[in-house]
Amino acid sequence: MRLRDVLLTSIAIAGVVGSGPANAADQLVIGYAAAVTGGLAPYDSPDGVSCRVAQINEAGGILGKPVKLIIRDTKSDAVTASNVGQDLIDQGANVLLGPPTDDGLIPIAQLALPKSIPVLSVGATQPAFPVASPENGYLVPFGDNASAAGAAEVAYKAGHRKAVLMIANDVGAYSAVTPEYFAKAFEKLGGKIVGRVNYHHGLADYNAQVTEIKNIADKPDMIFAAILVPDAGVLVRTIKATGLDMPVFGTDGFDDPSFPEVAAGGAGLATFVTHGFPGEGSALKAFYDDCTKRGFKVQNIFFGLGGEAVEVVKAAVEKANSFDSAAINGAIKEIQDLKGITTGSITYKDRGGVPLKEMTVMQVKDGKMTPIETVRPSWVAAP
């Protein structure tokens, strides 16, 4: 008996949910397959996207029509991501925003391709996604290859010529591949990579690594690490404590409010390239302030990138003057020098889905994160 009930229920659900309204292209429908829960949740921002959509709708929408936002949770799982991607397509989304990892993004882009629906990742910095989905896959943040190239230029300009790379294989491609992008850009400038040191995130003690760096015969004058917090802080603190005093360059993994405190005395050794900084008078600060007033909670820089994703979509729809997916997809590829929320300039034209963005170089001064300069690398390694 129970079996029959279960069966009937499942068929009934399929029927009920299957009768949802089909959406004609008379309004922009943004479908967002977001990592709302699970391990990837810090790198996605339903709140940032919702806030920007609320702002736009208050100001009259896009092309005079309110924007509809549908959010579905991927639970940080690749298969669920592709399933909810299909759900959003079935519900008539003209544009999709996707989760922060390529294993979820690539299948969504594949499902969206027959309808030419563009898929933009709010949080992913891995250029592998647009490479695998060149027709309709886009990053909203810079690619790791670009941030590494930015770090290389800053390091070279500061007079560094011999770098040692810190490599870890335990947090996705980020900490393993970004140093190699740095190496390519640094060598192109005329620098030299004198060693590679392995580590794992979660080490309470980086003395072994620091000793290994000290013992490299061809003495390095800097370290590059695409390392995440809190390890980033522990690493520079250890370097300071052992008296090595070698500068550490990195990318957005350092960008967390907890970094200066964990790094303590070593904080001053770090220089890193990140998406943007909410300084006084900046667009990012204004966005954060307005959203906080609206009751949203700003968790980190991905909140700003969420808003920026909507900004890119808005620019493309207005340029295409249409809610048609294929037209929007074409228009994204033409975006040039768009003023964003985290950054002053975003260019997709001829970038193969990985935008060229102005990036912010940060250091810790007097225990506070301080933007030093902005950088737009002249040469970026192929992904």
Next chain:
Amino acid sequence: MSNLVQSAKGALLLGAIVALIAVAATLFAEPFYQRIVFIFMVNLIAVIGLQVFMGNAGITNYGHIAFMGIAAYTVAILVTPIAIKKTALANAPFGLAGMEFGIWTSVAIALLVTVVIAFLVGSMLVRQTGTPASIATLALLVIVHVVIMNWVDLTRGPRAIYGVPVKATLGWAAFCAIAAIFVARLFRDSRWGLQLRAASENIAAASAMGVRIKRLRLAAWVLSAALLGVAGVLFSLFVGTISPRSFYFDLTFLTLAMLVVGGVYSVSGAVIGSVVMTVGFEITRYLENGPSLAGIKLPEMFGLTGVFLGVTIVLCMILRPHGLVGGDEIDEIWRRRSQDRAAGGDVS
């Protein structure tokens, strides 16, 4: 012999349920729900594979998803077109970067590799019982995961392998699921299955009766791995993109929960656990998105599915520690009930 006829009949009943779900999905469901049903079939095969070893040998298995991963990766590496391999797997060892196999060859090789690895691991594993054996299976899961994460040239490491041709259809998945039900059911009720279950209850008595426990355990282990290999192959050929995260703790515990809720000791438990958990997940997933029910707008409650998983397991442990189905197959329960009723009728 009549025993096996009975179990084939039982398998037919369970298979009919699966077939009905597949047919209903093909006829009525939108693409999204067809995807859900496909993934249900894959999970079902994995849960049945898990049941074959865990239910018969009585050893809790945490390593089953490792075989799913091995098969999924093998088939993906073999079947991916050379054009994509040039960018994605340019440095693949054994000359694999310049090779591209047909779909059936790839599937056959993937299952063969899975079975061979299962045989080698199993030969060592079957010497242990109870907790040490369970810990060994857990170690297997971690080892396979670490190898996939670090053999970057072959597997792309933590990055996803993409471009796997999406060839699997719902029909194939349903066919494999039904076949898995038959295989598992016939094994369970065969002489070997019976001996193995006897040994898991009383190892001394069983070996005194001449049961060759290690050999039977190995057979169950390899059969289980083969079924998980099928699940992995279907997964790879349906999603088209795989990464190491897909074959780790999340899926391990999801499939374990399905089996435990349904009942470890029967194939019916595996099927019913998978159905109940999938239906429950989809209902909670529908609710957590904040739908309007009967005119009332519900709030968004992301995370509800996780709560459902936890609550179901806790309730199940309290109310039905042996799972919804318990120790017997549903057709056995059915037959006993009708016999009881007939007997009761005689008395009155």
